[in-house]
Amino acid sequence: MKTTLVREIYKDKEFYSHKEIKVSGWIRTSRGSKNFGFIELNDGTFFKGIQVVIGNELENFKELIKLSISSAIVVTGKLVLTPDAKQPFEIQATEVEIEGESTNEYPLQKKRHTFEYLRTIAHLRPRSNTFSAVFRVRSLASYAIHKFFQERNFVYTHTPIVTTSDAEGAGEMFRVTTIDLKNTALDEDGNVDYGLDFFGKETGLTVSGQLAAETYAQAFRNVYTFGPTFRAENSNTPRHAAEFWMVEPEIAFADLQDDMKLAEDMMKYIIKYVMDNAKEEIEFFNKFIDKGLLDRLTNVANSDFEKITYTEAIEILKKAKEKFEFPIEWGSDLQTEHERYITEKVFNKPVFVTDYPKDIKAFYMRLNDDNKTVAAMDLLVPGVGEIIGGSQREERLDKLEERIEEFELNAEDYWWYLDLRKYGTTKHAGFGLGFERIIMYLTGMSNIRDVISFPRTTKSAEF
Amino acid sequence: MKTTLVREIYKDKEFYSHKEIKVSGWIRTSRGSKNFGFIELNDGTFFKGIQVVIGNELENFKELIKLSISSAIVVTGKLVLTPDAKQPFEIQATEVEIEGESTNEYPLQKKRHTFEYLRTIAHLRPRSNTFSAVFRVRSLASYAIHKFFQERNFVYTHTPIVTTSDAEGAGEMFRVTTIDLKNTALDEDGNVDYGLDFFGKETGLTVSGQLAAETYAQAFRNVYTFGPTFRAENSNTPRHAAEFWMVEPEIAFADLQDDMKLAEDMMKYIIKYVMDNAKEEIEFFNKFIDKGLLDRLTNVANSDFEKITYTEAIEILKKAKEKFEFPIEWGSDLQTEHERYITEKVFNKPVFVTDYPKDIKAFYMRLNDDNKTVAAMDLLVPGVGEIIGGSQREERLDKLEERIEEFELNAEDYWWYLDLRKYGTTKHAGFGLGFERIIMYLTGMSNIRDVISFPRTTKSAEF
Numbered sequence: 001m002k003t004t005l006v007r008e009i010y011k012d013k014e015f016y017s018h019k020e021i022k023v024s025g026w027i028r029t030s031r032g033s034k035n036f037g038f039i040e041l042n043d044g045t046f047f048k049g050i051q052v053v054i055g056n057e058l059e060n061f062k063e064l065i066k067l068s069i070s071s072a073i074v075v076t077g078k079l080v081l082t083p084d085a086k087q088p089f090e091i092q093a094t095e096v097e098i099e100g101e102s103t104n105e106y107p108l109q110k111k112r113h114t115f116e117y118l119r120t121i122a123h124l125r126p127r128s129n130t131f132s133a134v135f136r137v138r139s140l141a142s143y144a145i146h147k148f149f150q151e152r153n154f155v156y157t158h159t160p161i162v163t164t165s166d167a168e169g170a171g172e173m174f175r176v177t178t179i180d181l182k183n184t185a186l187d188e189d190g191n192v193d194y195g196l197d198f199f200g201k202e203t204g205l206t207v208s209g210q211l212a213a214e215t216y217a218q219a220f221r222n223v224y225t226f227g228p229t230f231r232a233e234n235s236n237t238p239r240h241a242a243e244f245w246m247v248e249p250e251i252a253f254a255d256l257q258d259d260m261k262l263a264e265d266m267m268k269y270i271i272k273y274v275m276d277n278a279k280e281e282i283e284f285f286n287k288f289i290d291k292g293l294l295d296r297l298t299n300v301a302n303s304d305f306e307k308i309t310y311t312e313a314i315e316i317l318k319k320a321k322e323k324f325e326f327p328i329e330w331g332s333d334l335q336t337e338h339e340r341y342i343t344e345k346v347f348n349k350p351v352f353v354t355d356y357p358k359d360i361k362a363f364y365m366r367l368n369d370d371n372k373t374v375a376a377m378d379l380l381v382p383g384v385g386e387i388i389g390g391s392q393r394e395e396r397l398d399k400l401e402e403r404i405e406e407f408e409l410n411a412e413d414y415w416w417y418l419d420l421r422k423y424g425t426t427k428h429a430g431f432g433l434g435f436e437r438i439i440m441y442l443t444g445m446s447n448i449r450d451v452i453s454f455p456r457t458t459k460s461a462e463f
Numbered sequence: 464m465k466t467t468l469v470r471e472i473y474k475d476k477e478f479y480s481h482k483e484i485k486v487s488g489w490i491r492t493s494r495g496s497k498n499f500g501f502i503e504l505n506d507g508t509f510f511k512g513i514q515v516v517i518g519n520e521l522e523n524f525k526e527l528i529k530l531s532i533s534s535a536i537v538v539t540g541k542l543v544l545t546p547d548a549k550q551p552f553e554i555q556a557t558e559v560e561i562e563g564e565s566t567n568e569y570p571l572q573k574k575r576h577t578f579e580y581l582r583t584i585a586h587l588r589p590r591s592n593t594f595s596a597v598f599r600v601r602s603l604a605s606y607a608i609h610k611f612f613q614e615r616n617f618v619y620t621h622t623p624i625v626t627t628s629d630a631e632g633a634g635e636m637f638r639v640t641t642i643d644l645k646n647t648a649l650d651e652d653g654n655v656d657y658g659l660d661f662f663g664k665e666t667g668l669t670v671s672g673q674l675a676a677e678t679y680a681q682a683f684r685n686v687y688t689f690g691p692t693f694r695a696e697n698s699n700t701p702r703h704a705a706e707f708w709m710v711e712p713e714i715a716f717a718d719l720q721d722d723m724k725l726a727e728d729m730m731k732y733i734i735k736y737v738m739d740n741a742k743e744e745i746e747f748f749n750k751f752i753d754k755g756l757l758d759r760l761t762n763v764a765n766s767d768f769e770k771i772t773y774t775e776a777i778e779i780l781k782k783a784k785e786k787f788e789f790p791i792e793w794g795s796d797l798q799t800e801h802e803r804y805i806t807e808k809v810f811n812k813p814v815f816v817t818d819y820p821k822d823i824k825a826f827y828m829r830l831n832d833d834n835k836t837v838a839a840m841d842l843l844v845p846g847v848g849e850i851i852g853g854s855q856r857e858e859r860l861d862k863l864e865e866r867i868e869e870f871e872l873n874a875e876d877y878w879w880y881l882d883l884r885k886y887g888t889t890k891h892a893g894f895g896l897g898f899e900r901i902i903m904y905l906t907g908m909s910n911i912r913d914v915i916s917f918p919r920t921t922k923s924a925e926f
Contacts, residue, residue, distance in 0.1 A: 044684030221507030
């Protein structure tokens with residue numbers, strides 16, 4: 001008999017009512033007496049499980065009733081709707097095969113575990129309610145991102161992971177090498193001879209795919225990257241990981257307004273897609289992880305995002321009665337406390353802050369006519385603070401060269417990036433979304449280690 | 464006026480006929496006389512461009528007629544259908560703004576360039592017909608993969624890129640480190656003290672996400688990974704890159720037959736999706752790159768894949784009149800020449816070869832009852848050879864432990880992988896698809912360097 005997936009039964013229980021079906025999965029809970037027992041079976045396809053009723057007429061009843069949590073079984077029986085019970089239906093088993101037994105040493109017994117403990121069994125935690133919900137949402141949000149951009153005819157571009165320079169100046173890089181560390185060959189000046197390394201030069205892990213993506217935007221107009229990025233920063237916070245995924249669209253013939261429009265549309269699309277396709281999971285988060293979640297997501301999905309300039313933001317913050325840990329002056333970067341004040345207390349919805357001082361933003365951002373600010377935008381959202389950072393890119397060759405000099409970067413490293421400004425440059429823009437940030441936002445989970453399957457952080461690369 | 468995308472015009476030219484529209488893009492070719500000129504404009508959204516007619520009534524006509532290839536312009540004018548001409552329509556310009564000029568030094572002039580040369584300008588090559596087609600197909604194939612699995616409710620899992628051991632034994636790894644190579648700290652035994660490294664232990668770049676994906680399959684039933692993988696192998700061939708993308712589904716409660724069914728369905732889905740959504744590109748490849756392409760793809764999309772065992776394959780090869788470079792005996796691995804003979808000469812369609820000798824396959828593959836072979840499968844396709852490798856996984860704890868010992872691997876490194884066999888193990892299977900292989904297959908491109916935006920190979924990590 002063909003196996004029926006629990007997700008299908010939830011989608012159309014009337015269809016399966018009183019039919020004989022076969023399901024298979026893992027035992028989440030089990031209770032019983034001498035004559036009958038109830039097993040909550042989760043088959044992995046749906047957040048909720050199915051109740052299996054077993055009676056002592058089954059020849060292996062005694063074995064079944066003793067099965068440990070997480071044992072895998074295959075159940076044949078009749079599906080019966082149970083409109084008066086807590087669960088909508090149950091399966092009355094006529095045969096139960098044991099596919100794989102678990103033991104009492106199973107580390108994920110049915111009791112409350114701390115998230116810290118569950119990180120030590122990251123290979124098993126997706127079998128719990130919380131992490132099954134987190135990682136299904138992560139999968140759905142990934143797909144929503146692809147769907148959003150592909151429906152708009154954006155070209156998905158796999159930018160390189162191994163790169164030759166920290167081209168963006170965005171952060172500390174990991175080195176990638178095949179050099180024998182015990183026996184590093186030095187050249188005559190006493191420097192490491194990277195000519196002998198695998199790629200024949202010094203290489204590291206990418207911190208951003210943006211610059212490479214820009215080259216493709218000048219061919220395909222609208223492109224996006226979605227892949228892993230890395231920061232070798234010793235920041236042991238709940239919001240930083242050494243390995244995380246980023247989404248980076250780049251759009252040609254577009255300015256900062258177009259960029260913000262795209263970011264707003266994308267955010268709303270992702271939220272709506274996840275709310276539509278992970279109803280049970282979002283309900284669970286709203287109930288057990290973050291009580292205001294559902295309201296907040298609904299609010300964001302339906303509100304027009306606010307837009308203010310950095311200069312206006314500074315004025316608001318200076319007038320605020322709130323005591324901030326970090327004092328704020330025009331020219332200093334906004335801290336999370338400032339960002340959250342603006343988005344939560346002042347506007348209570350997502351806010352784009354634009355036109356930051358040029359000295360606190362990257363070299364590639366377009367210089368405004370005031371010569372003091374750049375056409376940057378950060379999107380701040382309630383509960384998180386900054387979730388997206390973007391800008392219109394400097395498309396003018398002379399200005400870009402000046403900025404590269406101001407930042408004391410080596411223009412030769414950017415020959416190909418500068419080429420884009422020589423051979424048919426266009427107004428263009430883009431942004432980066434830290435993918436884990438939006439998963440935290442969608443789930444209410446407050447530690448980045450709990451939204452990455454096997455997180456990599458300072459001194460930790462388990463599994 | 465809102466900008467109209469060239470893709471939209473091709474989709475519904477009647478709608479735009481005789482309307483005033485605005486388009487923007489880059490000049491691909493240009494020719495003219497004193498009084499009028501023709502510009503072929505590509506706006507990045509569609510393989511084909513649009514013809515722009517300019518006349519000397521335009522005040523900047525003289526400038527326009529001299530614009531170099533790849534200059535960016537914004538054109539306003541009337542769309543006119545041209546049923547008798549080569550191109551289906553043209554735009555009669557009433558205004559042309561120059562967005563960004565190119566120069567005569569533009570390295571991608573309108574003439575035949577070798578693919579080797581174009582690799583040296585990888586930042587510009589997507590502006591050529593061939594590479595615009597390759598990288599749009601790559602984007603569409605990526606999306607087809609996500610769509611295929613998501614429609615089947617598979618959970619997309621981001622398995623880690625930085626890993627602690629070459630868990631699969633699949634190949635040479637790159638080291639990831641923040642240790643100062645000039646000043647490597649050694650411990651008292653004279654070994655590198657990885658305790659001082661970023662992650663506190665020796666780390667490298669993943670060669671496969673399979674083992675990690677298996678942990679998620681035991682929670683979600685059906686999962687897939689799709690991400691970059693790395694091999695530090697000095698193989699300077701047209702088929703190997705140091706950095707490439709892999710698709711790896713893992714399915715629980717499933718055997719080798721289910722695995723082959725999934726692989727066949729996926730292959731057909733990807734091919735059909737790309738043929739439906741990149742008609743112009745596939746036609747181009749069929750005409751200029753690989754004359755048999757369209758027939759081959761159509762054939763594969765519509766044929767039932769063949770299944771033979773490795774032992775049968777050996778018999779066929781031994782009987783073959785073909786002279787092979789590598790002699791073939793039961794127990795030796797199939798070489799590309801053997802694979803291609805089977806799929807091209809014998810069956811002329813895709814062929815699954817199953818049940819390979821256990822000694823030439825990985826430790827995690829399920830041992831067959833004959834104790835000599837494992838439940839492995841390779842999918843061979845005409846024109847390429849092996850494109851997919853998969854297996855039913857060994858779900859029995861004792862057998863898996865024996866195999867780990869036989870392969871002289873350290874069981875402690877696999878504690879979490881072995882846990883899956885202790886706590887509710889299930890029959891399960893999976894496979895890996897080298898993503899670049901299928902792009903080569905879909906486009907007829909014969910060098911992997913030409914289907915990766917910025918390829919990383921031995922001694923080469925440019926851009």
